[in-house]
Amino acid sequence: MSHRRLLQESNPSEENQQVIDSIENWINSQNYEFLTIVNVGSWSEKSVREMATETNELELYNYFYQPFSNVAHNSWSHVAKYNLAGSDNPLHKFAKVPAIYKYYFDFYYMDLAMKYVDKMFQKFDAVLKVKIDGMRAREIFYEQISKIDID
Incomplete structure (x- = not known):
């Protein structure tokens, strides 16, 4: 949620404030956030968030790493x-x-995972100067999904 607070400070919006308020209300209904201090340490003496910030990958951390880490x-x-x-x-x-x-299959999480895995592959390819001439995995997936006959 800290990324939303930072966004609100730099670019205030009513919508973002409502999201922040909603998250805070939910957290406080479970446990008072202001009483919860979390420090799990790190092998690098830096948090994953700090490392993401240093590598200009804070978006990846905020919208992919953190939610999927909570699940895992x-x-x-x-x-x-x-x-x-x-x-x-x-x-x-x-x-x-x-x-x-009973949950039904939801493409949202599959798409979210594929989106950020694809971003990581693109970053890897760029850093190591790997040239891929074929379609990316996410493109192949959506091409195959579009061929499914729903009727």
């Missing part, structure tokens, strides 16, 4: 959204209870 490590921000529901019992003070929802 079962972070509370993922578990609480996708695997918990509020108890209907008022005696439980509406505590969170485990929930397994």
